Amino acid sequence: MFPTMKVQNERLQGVVATVKEHINYYEAVVNPVSIKFYFFDSDNPDFDRQFDELRKKIVPEGFIPFVVKDAEHYVEVSIRPDEKYKSNNVNVILLILTLASTIYVGSIYARSFVRPGTYAELYSLWYGFIFFSLPLMLILGIHETAHYVVARRYKVNASLPFFIPFPYEIGTFGAFVSLRDPMPNRKAMAEIGAAGPIAGFLVALPLLFLAQYLEKIYRPVGHYIPFILNYPLIYRLFGIVEPINKPLFPMVFAVWVGMFATALNLIPTGQLDGGHIARGILGKKAYIVSYLFLGFLFYLTIAYDYLGWLFLALFVIFMGLVHPPALNDYEKIRPLDIAIGIFSLVMFILTFTALPIKPP
Template sequence: MFQSVRVENENMDKVIDIVKSKINTYEVLANPASMKFLFFDSDNPDINTQFDELRKILVPMGYIPFLVLDVEHYVEVGIRPKASYRSNKVNLIMLILTLASTIYVGSIYASSFVHPGTFAEEYKLLYGFVFFSLPLMFILGIHETAHYIVARRYKVNASLPFFIPFPYLIGTFGAFVSLRDPVPTRKAMAEIGAAGPIAGFLAAVPLLFLAQYLEGIFKPIGNYIPFILNYPEIYHIFGIVEPSNVPIFPMVFAVWVGMFATAMNLIPAGQLDGGHIARGILGPRSYILGYIFIGFLFYLTITYHYIGWLFLALFVIFMGMAHPPALNDCEKISRVDIGIAVFCLVMFALTFTALPIKP
């Protein structure tokens, strides 16, 4: 659970004093890797709150506490492995590169909507920015910002969003926020995981209608149809029907990508947002659901011959199917969190499509 490193004597007394100031213990067991503080339930009627206060003190000091409620009840404190993080300049560089790649890709889709002329190339880039890069980056940015805000609300240190440029098809591999502190509770794990998809989804919904409105204004003048999109259920619920025999308006595609990203992130496996939600709500047995969905992705790959699902399944497996527990993995989940998980399940049903793109 912890790195095998020696606890320095001069720090041991300080850690013991801090733990005992928050939790009433009856015995302390020390070894080279960690210290265990055993306690009785009757002496600690509000152990979840007590442990969270302790966590907020010890984690910034370089220690990681775990709450264990088993045959014996105890808090185990180990030394946190040292880690170095990249400066925010990396975030800025990746943001600029992703803006450039999405503008470039968007300009390709915009070519069917720009009249030939002296400034045609400039207009393509402008359309690529306004009608593709901007709405797509807005949806992704709202998604990752929500993760960041909820993580900070739980006093979990998180990085600014890292955007990943990819100058092909959709212009990006998405974005992510790196949690630099361990997640304190299952509740925090579920809510941090759910915050991004919910915020991104709510940001994308009004853009569905704006994209359809603008599509009616900007008529195609070319015949470039690189692929045909299959639209998820939310389009049919709102009565939005997109023609498949005309070029795709860049903003329509950008919003579709946002919806598709929501569905992918909500798959309850591994380190995806859905994996965080499942681990928070279901606890240690959530891995069963993860393996079921990985099998489902392989089934879709074989049935629909869509290689994207295979890449996603392999990516999840490569990143790790086992999900680390929260520091307090014993706290019960509230009805509110169950409701959030159900809403995420509904979002998945509304945004998922088995065969997203047909050539």
């Protein structure tokens, strides 16, 4: 039997009716901002599935259910604040601008591989597109698309990728997908977080060997060396040694950027992909790892005199160092998710570079 309950608001009446369909509760308490439905575990033997079905129904209707298991167990349903989102036109415009900025930057590196002549500038732009912009955008695009696909599989509303143009050095500040719904559970949190880095890494890996092959075909005709790259462990693992006294082939640089972006995203702190994975697998204890890696970023800043780590640390702090919990933070994760976490750690070790770029 469900307790008798009168709610004047028609929308809330609908929520109460939906909760009744999925959760066996013994008491409901109404307050100005939410309704708490108290329940016993013994009355809900398949609670995780029941709650997830409830979430899928009421989140699109503008309500957020949240599980609390303390002295008493309850599901708290609150009204979701109205939010306005940009149209997909913004995504398209940013994509075009990022393509333009990466082609322009790639053409600068390509000039050392184009012989002077009437059409040298056009060839540089073409090389910048084929050998820099295309592979880099492919790695970043697949990364973000994987986040999007896995999020939608869990019925979590997500935006299309937002690319960030930056016509200097690498041509972009990367890309991101905006999750417009809260994470439903720790399993989804870990898998959505890991999907992007894994997909991007699996795309970058074959491009790594293709870049080495093409580098042997396209010989430099110039001497422009903007900086020297330090290569991560994965290069040494495959016996790849890049010369430091020759111009940088654009595709080699593009793949390097993709690998380094994988490592950055996998740092297990804050709202980074690695932070999602750590919070999903470790639960509440993930904040310890988050603080440790924040300290690690400050250490790298001082030890290697590289301000990029300081900017990343400040970004992590600004976005929120402690990851918020999932709606059902009590659902157990699967061995598969632990394996995903271990694979993500291996990817981080293989792609991380303490001092990525140094002067020539």
